[in-house]
Amino acid sequence: MSHTWIEDGGVTTPLGFEAGGSYAGIKKFGDAKDRKDVGLLVARKPCVATGLFTTNRVCGAPVTVSREHLAGRSARAIVVNSGCSNVAMGERGIEDARSMARAAAEHLGIEQREVLVASTGVIARPLPLDRVRQGIQAITPTREGGLAFSQAILTTDRVIKKRAVRVEVGGLSYTVGGTAKGSGMAHPNLATVLCFLTTDAPIDPDWASATLKHVADRSLNMLNIDLDTSTSDSLFWLASGEAGGTTITEAHAASRPLHDAVHALCEELTRDLARDGEGARTLIVVEVTGARSEKEARVAAHTIVSSPLVKTMVTGRDPNIGRILMAAGRSGADLSMDHVSIKVNDVLGYHAGTFVAENEKRLKAGMDAAEVQISIDLGLGTQRAMAWGCDLTDEYVHINADYTT
């Protein structure tokens, strides 16, 4: 019943999806090879669709338009551009996002309402609509085009993030694919997370919405690069149903395995995003156990992974247990120093109210790694949570301070 990863998988691995990408000259920078700034993802038939968006009260026009188009919980295509985020452009921004959806719809021969829109890049610049239209018209979506779509959404991400996972239940095979872009722009104004998921499982819209929210709260929403919440963050999920079988609801035999597969996929994409954070050299994974409630576990994990002093401790390769304790202490989660245990890379650093001095060398030796695991057991209950982040380096400061508008 457990899921299997599919090599080189992505958004077009599930049945019924085609995609592509093109370069339309919206991004003025970057490497010429593989450079793309417009992407199209389309399904053969209308899909069950759901989405989650930034909680920032200042949000991009594409977020507003996509929210409208998702009202019927059905969609068939996603059009995306990088290089210009279409944020804070007022009524003109909304018109431009609608025009972008319309251009994609006309090119694909579908309805404008069936097209979801996402944009990422500099803000406070009008969307170059003519270029976006040219970029759309240059794309012929194919089954192999998932890679080009994943390239088109990048800004200064150093690597492409794409994954697919398969789960077999009751003689049927369901596939879930996904791609994401993270925080990192050569010309940064806002760090944005865009994530697009597909599946060929025939899922019920209510089940889809509930599953996406549950999974996102335990994966993408537990990601911290630098605390700021973008105005463009968007997560879409399209389900073609082409794997066949009956509609999956909570009671369906495939519900739990498929939920777990989506969770695994989103967690892996979250790790990919954290590892590729701006200036990051080290992935930080925080696990909080023994909390009184999942909410307290989540707030503790999120506070620890977000702490500048924890981040710079990883940058400096120094297992400063006191900083972890301090971050947990300020999180608001209930804790008592006598009950807390802290491990870094599985080596005990704090226990029963005292630092484990004899482990200092082993703790330090473990810090020189591509991934640092911080585990804190609050010792008060049974609830747990995880969070993902990265170290804070001088490169982060340079990326975000040294650019010209």
Next chain:
Amino acid sequence: MSHTWIEDGGVTTPLGFEAGGSYAGIKKFGDAKDRKDVGLLVARKPCVATGLFTTNRVCGAPVTVSREHLAGRSARAIVVNSGCSNVAMGERGIEDARSMARAAAEHLGIEQREVLVASTGVIARPLPLDRVRQGIQAITPTREGGLAFSQAILTTDRVIKKRAVRVEVGGLSYTVGGTAKGSGMAHPNLATVLCFLTTDAPIDPDWASATLKHVADRSLNMLNIDLDTSTSDSLFWLASGEAGGTTITEAHAASRPLHDAVHALCEELTRDLARDGEGARTLIVVEVTGARSEKEARVAAHTIVSSPLVKTMVTGRDPNIGRILMAAGRSGADLSMDHVSIKVNDVLGYHAGTFVAENEKRLKAGMDAAEVQISIDLGLGTQRAMAWGCDLTDEYVHINADYTT
């Protein structure tokens, strides 16, 4: 009725206080000249005393002991050391903090309960009590010793922070003095804010507590260096009453002028702390106006001044209005983009839903300054708040990443 600043003022400027500092070898680093690591502040007579402490659930032993000693809202002395914070040392830490209070009490010939304690420096190291005792015994408090006390509390602060302000009401002259240390340690584990206030005004304990909380919430609690909350943060206020006159309560003619003087003093110390943040080159002052409630104004101001992308925008000397808008948007304060106006150094950058493109050059020119003022009018109400912080530089990363334990 307004207050006047006193040149070279500090904690011994108000009548009735003496102080001093000594070097006991607790701090192993720093410049030999002016280097001190033990400080004593003492009043001729018992004072009305109040304090505010870190909200971190992990707190230093000195915080626990000082809380106990403040239960009767009376105290007469403060003993402080830098170089070792006595945090997370369990029962031994508590015993050591008590011993430190006892040593100061014996040296000064007062009761142990009359002594408040504060420690700052590395954590997870036992307090070197013999050295602390030697340091205490080496101090003869004097009226001129306020400077030495201010030196003794520093860690890697680049400058001493001390101020005093005087207010005249009804023929009487009341003085308020203060000193603070901020975040910055050559051997950093936790950034700590310690702040000690004195006054010769005869204040009522209830009035003192309410005033301190009100002022701290609008000054020191609106300071952000790096988001982390220390386990040692402490703010003490001792009132000798030696200025004479009747006890000051809410109804007293001196209540408002004295409140304003304390507020001005704490705001100035907050500016001093922000300006001297770890690695800081620029003071950032955020003012939010037009909020529906003071709470919303405060959360917006605090979120903007804490935003890494706002901080690095100041580091890079680039007036990126979009980042300010983004930070306000994610703060949770009610806002509508159409009503928001943003100024940087008094130059309008955003108004009525659009960026003010014609001011781009003037905005940029103003960024090359020791202080950057960010003003955001939410346009929804009459409430306001201020917050203080500093830019995020690669020096911050180096200070907190590159050290050895």
